[in-house]
Amino acid sequence: MTASIVYVLDLESGNLRSLSNALTKLGYTVKWLKRPSDGLDEAETLLFPGVGNFGHVVTELRNRGFIEPLKAYIASGRRIMGICVGLQALYAGSTESPGVEGLGVIPGTLQKFDSSNKSVPHIAWNSASVLLQEDDGLYGLNADSKYYYVHSYRADVGEAQRDGWTVAVGNYGGEVFVGAVCKDNVFATQFHPEKSGVAGLRVLKAFLEGRKVSNSSAPVSKNYHVGMTKRVIACLDVRANDDGDLVVTKGDQYDVREKNSSGGKVRNLGKPVEMAEKYYLDGADEVTFLNITSFRNCPLVDTPMLEILRKTSETVFVPLTIGGGIRDIVDTDGSKVSALDVASLYFRSGADKVSIGSDAVIAAEEFYSRGEVLSGKTAMETISGAYGVQAVVISVDPKRVYVASPSETTHHTIKTSYPGPSGEQYVWYQCTIKGGREARDLDVRQLVTAVEKMGAGEILLNCIDKDGSNSGFDLELIQDVKNVINIPVIASSGAGKPEHFLEVFEKTTTDAALGAGMFHRGEYKVVDVKSYLSEHGLPVRNELDFEV
Ligand code: 1PR
Numbered sequence: 001m002t003a004s005i006v007y008v009l010d011l012e013s014g015n016l017r018s019l020s021n022a023l024t025k026l027g028y029t030v031k032w033l034k035r036p037s038d039g040l041d042e043a044e045t046l047l048f049p050g051v052g053n054f055g056h057v058v059t060e061l062r063n064r065g066f067i068e069p070l071k072a073y074i075a076s077g078r079r080i081m082g083i084c085v086g087l088q089a090l091y092a093g094s095t096e097s098p099g100v101e102g103l104g105v106i107p108g109t110l111q112k113f114d115s116s117n118k119s120v121p122h123i124a125w126n127s128a129s130v131l132l133q134e135d136d137g138l139y140g141l142n143a144d145s146k147y148y149y150v151h152s153y154r155a156d157v158g159e160a161q162r163d164g165w166t167v168a169v170g171n172y173g174g175e176v177f178v179g180a181v182c183k184d185n186v187f188a189t190q191f192h193p194e195k196s197g198v199a200g201l202r203v204l205k206a207f208l209e210g211r212k213v214s215n216s217s218a219p220v221s222k223n224y225h226v227g228m229t230k231r232v233i234a235c236l237d238v239r240a241n242d243d244g245d246l247v248v249t250k251g252d253q254y255d256v257r258e259k260n261s262s263g264g265k266v267r268n269l270g271k272p273v274e275m276a277e278k279y280y281l282d283g284a285d286e287v288t289f290l291n292i293t294s295f296r297n298c299p300l301v302d303t304p305m306l307e308i309l310r311k312t313s314e315t316v317f318v319p320l321t322i323g324g325g326i327r328d329i330v331d332t333d334g335s336k337v338s339a340l341d342v343a344s345l346y347f348r349s350g351a352d353k354v355s356i357g358s359d360a361v362i363a364a365e366e367f368y369s370r371g372e373v374l375s376g377k378t379a380m381e382t383i384s385g386a387y388g389v390q391a392v393v394i395s396v397d398p399k400r401v402y403v404a405s406p407s408e409t410t411h412h413t414i415k416t417s418y419p420g421p422s423g424e425q426y427v428w429y430q431c432t433i434k435g436g437r438e439a440r441d442l443d444v445r446q447l448v449t450a451v452e453k454m455g456a457g458e459i460l461l462n463c464i465d466k467d468g469s470n471s472g473f474d475l476e477l478i479q480d481v482k483n484v485i486n487i488p489v490i491a492s493s494g495a496g497k498p499e500h501f502l503e504v505f506e507k508t509t510t511d512a513a514l515g516a517g518m519f520h521r522g523e524y525k526v527v528d529v530k531s532y533l534s535e536h537g538l539p540v541r542n543e544l545d546f547e548v
Contacts, residue, residue, distance in 0.1 A: 004027060004028050004029055005028070005029050005030075005031050006023055006028045006029070006030060006031070006045050006046075006047060006208060007030075007031050007033055007039060007040070007042075007043035007045065007046045007047070008020070008023075008030050008031070008032055008033065008046070008047045008048075008049065009033050009046070009047065009048045009049065009050075009066070009086070010032040010033060010034050011034075011050060011057060011060045011061070011064070012034070012060075013050070013051060013052055013056070013057070013060070013386065013387060014049070014050065014051035014052065014347060014352075014387060014388075014391070015051070015313075015347050015348075015350060015351060015352050016032075016049065016348075017310070017313055017348060017349065017350040018194045018195060018313050018317070018320075018350055018352070019047070019049050019083070019194040021194070021313050021314050021317075021350070022193070022194035022200075022201060022204060022317060023204070023208075024314075025201070025314075025317075025548075026201065026204060026205050026208065026548065028208060031043075033046075034064065035064050035065060035066075036064075036065055036066055036069040036070075040066075040069050040070075040073060043073070043078065044078055044079065045078070045079050045080075045208060046073065046078065046079065046080045046081070047080075047081050047083065047086075048070075048080060048081065048082045048083065048086035048089070048090075048188075049082075049083040049084065049086050049194075050082075050083065050084055050085030050086040050088075050089060051084055051085055051150075051387060051388050051390070051391065052085060052386070052387050052388030052391070053085075053096060053097065053388060054085060054088050054089065054093075054094035054096045054097045054100065054102070054110065054153065055094075055096065055097025055100040056097075056386075057085045057086075057088075057089050058089055058097070058100050058101070058102055058103075059100065061089065061103075067103070070103060071103060071105075074103075074105055074185065074186060077184070077185050078185060079185045079186075079187075079207075079210070080185065080186055080187070081187045081188060081189070081207050082186075082187075082188030082189070083188070083189055083192060083193065083194075084150070084151065084189075084190060084191070084192055085151075086188065087155070087178070087180075087181065087188035087189060087190050088102070088110055088151075088153065088155065088190075089102050089103055090102065090103050090105045090106045090186065090188055091103075091104070091105075091106050091107075091108050091109065091110055091155060092104045092106075092107060092108060092109055093109040093110070094109060094110035094153050095109060095110065095111050095112060095153070096110065096112070096152070096153050105186060106155070106160050106163070106165060106181060106183075106186075106188075107159050107160065107163050108155060108156050108159040108160060109156075110153040110154060110155050110156075111153065111154060111156065112152055112153055112154075113152060113153070113154055113172060113173075113175060113177075114173075114175060115486040117173050117174070118172065118173035119486055119487060119488040119489070119511050120152050120486055120487070121150060121151060121152040121389060121390045121457055121458075121487070121488070122149055122150070122151055122152065122154075122172045122177075122228075123149070123150045123231075123390060123457070123458060123488050123511065123512075124148075124149055124172070124228040124229065124231065124511070125146035125147065125148055125149075125196075125228065125229045125231065125285055125541040126146060126147065126149050126170040126171075126172060126179070126191070126227065126228040126229070127143065127145075127146060127147070127169070127170045127171070127179065127227060127228075128141050128145075128147050128168040128169070128170055128179030128180045128189065128190075128191060129141075129143040129168055129169055129170075129179070130143065130166065130167075130168040130180075138166060138168055138180065138182055138187075138212065138213075139180075139182070139187055139203055139206040139207045139211065139212055140202040140203040140205065140206030140207075140211070141168050141180060141203055142199065142202070145196075145199035145543060146196075146199065146228075146229055146541040146543070147170075147179065147189070147191035147192075147193070147196040147199060147200055147203075148191055148192050148195045148196045148197075148200065148285075148318065148319060149170065149179070149190060149191045149192075150192070150319075150352075150390040151190060151390070152389070152390075154172075154175060154177035154178065154190075155177060155178035155181070155190065156177075156178070157169055157176055157177070157178055160178065160181055163183075164183055165181050165182065165183045166181070166182045166183065167180070167181050168180040168181070170190075170191075170227070170228070171227045171228075172227075172228060177190065178190055179191060180203075182212070187207055187212075189203065192319075194317060195317060195318055195319050195352065196317070196318075197280075197317050197318055197541075197543060198317075198543055198545065198546050198547070198548055199543055200317065201317060201548045202548055205548055227539060228539070229285075229538075229539045229540045229541050230505050230510075230511070230512060230513070230533070230538060230539070230540065231285040231286060231490075231511065231512035231513070232283075232284060232285050232501060232512070232513060232514075232515070232526055232529050232530060232533075232540065233284060233285060233286045233287070233288055233490060233512055233513070233514040233515075234276075234279035234282075234284040234286075234287055234288070234514070234515065234516070234519050234526055235287075235288040235289075235290065235492065235514045235515070235516045236248045236272055236275055236276060236287070236288065236289050236290070236516070236520075237249055237250055237256070237290050237292045237516060238272050238289055238290065238291055238292065238305070238308070238324075239256070239266060239291070239292045239293045240266075240293065241265065241266040241268050242265050242266055245268075246272060246304050246305070246308065247266065247268040247269065247270065247271070247272070248268075248269045248270045248271070248272050248275050248520060249266055249267045249268065249269060249292070250267060250269055250468060250516050250517045250520050250521075251267060251467075251468055252467055252468025252469060252517075253436070253464055253465065253467050253468065253469075254397075254435055254436040254464055254467055256292070269520040269521070270520065272289065272308045272312070273308055273311045273312050275520070276289070276312045276316050276320075277312070277315045277316055279519065279526055280315070280316040280317070280318055281544075281546065282519075282525045282526040282527045283526045283527045283530050283541070283542065283543075283544055284318060284526045285318060285319075285512070285541055286318055286319045286320070286321065286512075287312070287316055287318060287319075287320055287321075288320075288321040288322075288323065288355065288460070288514065289305070289308065289309070289312075289320070289321070289322050289323070289324075290322075290323040290324050290355065290395065291305050291322070291323065291324025291325060292324060292435055293324075293435070294324030294325030305322070305324075306345065306346070306349045307349075309322055309346065309349040309350045309351055310349050310350055312350065313349070313350025319352040319353065320350060320351050320352055320353075321351065321352065321353040321354070321355050321393055321460075322346045322351040322353075322354055322355065323354065323355025323356070323357060323393070323395050323460075324355075324357070325342070326339055326342055326343055326346075326354045326355070326356045326359065326379055326383075327339050327342070327356070327358070327359035327379055328379070329342065338382065339356075339359065339378075339379030339382060339383065340379070340382040340383055340386060343379070343383045343387070343391075344386075347387065347391070352391065353390070353391050353392065353393050353457075353458070354383065354391065354392065354393065355393040355394070355395045355460055356379055356380065356392065356393070356394055356395065356456075357394075357395040357396075357397060357433070357435075358433035358434055359378075359379050360379075360380060360394045360395075360396075360447070360451050360454075360456070361431050361432075361433050361440055361442060361447060362433070363378040363379065363380060363450075363451075363454060364431075364442060364446065364447050364450035364451060364454075365440065365441075365442055366378075367450045367453070367454065368442075368446065368450065372450075372453075374453065374454060378454055378455075380392055380394070380451060380454040380455040380456055381454055381455045383455070384454075384455030384456070384457065385455065388457070389455050389456065389457035389487070390457040390458070391457065392455055392456050392457050392458075393456070393457065393458045393459070393460050393490075394447075394448070394451045394456045394458070394459050394460065395460040395462065396431065396444060396447060396448065396459060396460065396461050396462060396481075397431070397432045397433075397435070397436050397462050397464060398429035398430060398431055398432065398443075398444045398462070398463055398464065398477065399429070399430050399432055399436065399439060399463075399464045399465060400420075400427045400428075400429060400430075400463070400465045400474075401427065401428050401429070401430045402416075402419070402420025402421070402422075402424035402426065402427050403420075403424055403426045403427070403428065404422075404423075404424050404425065404426065405425075405426060406426055408426075409428055411428040411430075411443040411445075411446075412428060412443050412445040412446070412480075413426040413427060413428045414426065414427055414428070414476050414477075414480055416476055417476065418476075427476075428443050429443055429444040429445075429463075429477055429480075430442070430443060430444075431443065431444060431446075431447050432464065436464045444461075444477065444480075444481060445480065445481070445484055448481050448484065448485050449484055449485060452485045452486070452487050456487060457487055457488075458487055458488045458489070458490065459481060459485065459487060459488070459489045459490065460490045460492055460514070461477065461478060461481055461489055461490060461491055461492055461493075462492045462493045463477055463492075463493040463494065464493070466493040466494035467493040467494070468493075468516075468517050469493075469494050469496070470494070470495075470496025470497070470517070470518065471494055471496060472494050472495070472496065472499075472500040472503060472504075473491045473492075473493065473494045473495065473500060473503070473504040473508075473513065474493065474494060475503070475504060475507050475508055478491045478504065478508045478510050479507075479508040479509065482508060482509045482510060488511035488512065489510050489511055489512070490510070490511065490512040490513065490514050491504045491508065491510040491512070491513040491514065492513070492514040492516075495513065495514070495515035495516070495517075495518055496517075496518050496523075497518065497523075497524060498524060498528055498529045498531075498532035498533070499532070500513075501513050501515070501529050501532070501533060502532060502533055502536050502538065505533070505538055506538075515529070527544065530542050
């Protein structure tokens with residue numbers, strides 16, 4: 001065995017490509033273990049990543065014969081690092097899966113976050129601050145850094161501490177949770193180090209090098225902010241231009257063709273992979289790709305999009321979302337491919353989340369026509385069932401419809417501060433499909449409440465009227481949606497300057513905000529937005545030193 005080989009449990013769920021890319025970047029070679037016989041005996045350093053459901057992961061461990069060999073591995077003193085559900089599986093149990101026994105290495109049972117005062121899942125950049133400072137640092141964790149979390153269940157701090165574990169904590173809406181935990185040869189993080197930018201790569205590196213105490217990365221500041229930050233996301237709408245190349249484009253109100261003498265060509269704002277990396281280096285907390293013409297062609301023959309993801313995940317170590325064409329399809333050879341298979345392909349190519357647009361609207365309509373009964377067969381249900389709700393984003397493309405009085409429509413209306421063309425005082429938000437081309441008899445409130453029940457983990461909330469307008473977000477729409485669901489919301493459409501981000505974070509309870517055109521056209525960088533927010537007292541992730 002050479003020191004540069006790292007063994008990684010491969011339970012074939014979630015985005016393992018990003019972890020593998022992070023390990024490659026740090027100079028390690030990965031040996032995947034699908035079963036103990038794949039080399040667990042030889043392993044000296046083992047990573048146990050996992051996403052999704054506690055019961056699913058533990059059952060997968062059991063079915064593959066890992067439970068006893070893993071316990072023996074840990075008892076032998078060899079080093080293991082659990083990541084996300086990999087941390088959770090080390091506990092005795094979780095209320096997510098009553099009756100399912102975890103590995104029991106760490107005492108305690110995971111509990112669900114209280115959603116009465118905040119969005120759940122907890123999808124955020126948050127702290128992992130080491131308690132009990134005599135430990136002088138823990139595998140490169142830094143109290144000033146923020147790490148990327150995505151989970152609904154939290155591990156209790158006290159019980160592990162009483163059992164002699166060193167614990168690093170985060171705070172989410174008043175609930176303190178285990179961000180990382182360590183004792184002897186066992187280390188685990190609830191956050192994803194491979195998705196936490198340079199801060200996460202430093203933790204991974206310190207663990208792999210066995211540097212439990214590292215002076216350079218020991219907590220340094222006494223004034224750090226323990227808690228989450230608001231996310232700033234860069235979105236790249238991608239489509240083939242008239243020459244057949246995939247380009248980043250952007251228009252207004254979903255019209256991406258030039259309106260000048262160049263003959264109405266698709267606006268070309270740059271190359272997707274290069275632009276994604278630029279945004280990562282500028283401090284974007286997430287990068288989203290939307291394949292905006294996917295409703296016309298089959299995603300499985302659309303391999304360039306997969307290639308874009310693969311390449312991007314080699315250099316971008318923050319979460320990647322891919323949207324467009326996630327639905328049941330019939331492939332070019334006539335074979336049926338399920339939405340779950342399409343999504344799996346994207347996850348294997350480096351995506352952390354898939355975003356569903358048109359298909360979610362159709363599924364919500366069917367949900368209501370069945371009398372609000374789940375079918376178990378929708379893309380949302382099947383994908384969230386396999387990969388967890390955090391992996392399923394619903395992209396909503398609503399249009400404003402003005403009415404003089406709420407009695408003019410059966411849909412949920414808002415009294416608007418921006419009256420319609422004939423002075424109408426009320427507005428309802430009509431869902432559309434196929435990139436805004438087709439309007440449906442469904443309002444946004446109906447859509448978001450239905451998809452939350454069907455397994456959506458997050459809402460990407462666009463607004464066609466605001467798209468590309470540079471006039472700021474539609475605050476009325478955003479707060480109305482926030483009021484009726486518990487899952488996180490990403491505000492989108494209309495960002496034109498840093499002030500708009502501050503406004504949406506101050507005037508609504510949105511969890512994240514997304515910009516496209518203002519970044520693509522080079523008017524502002526992501527870092528400009530972050531600095532502006534920070535100057536105005538909003539906690540943001542601001543780590544721009546990329547030296548691991
Ligand atoms: O329906 O599941 O195949 O998904 C298609 C996806 O493509 C949907 O998420 C839909 O929102 C998106 N889409 C389709 N057509 C367009 C278009 O522009 N012609 N783009 C489109 C939507 C949404 C944003 C955008 C913001 C911010 N773009 O993410 O970038 O509005 O822009 P701004 O900051 O410049 O104002 P399916």
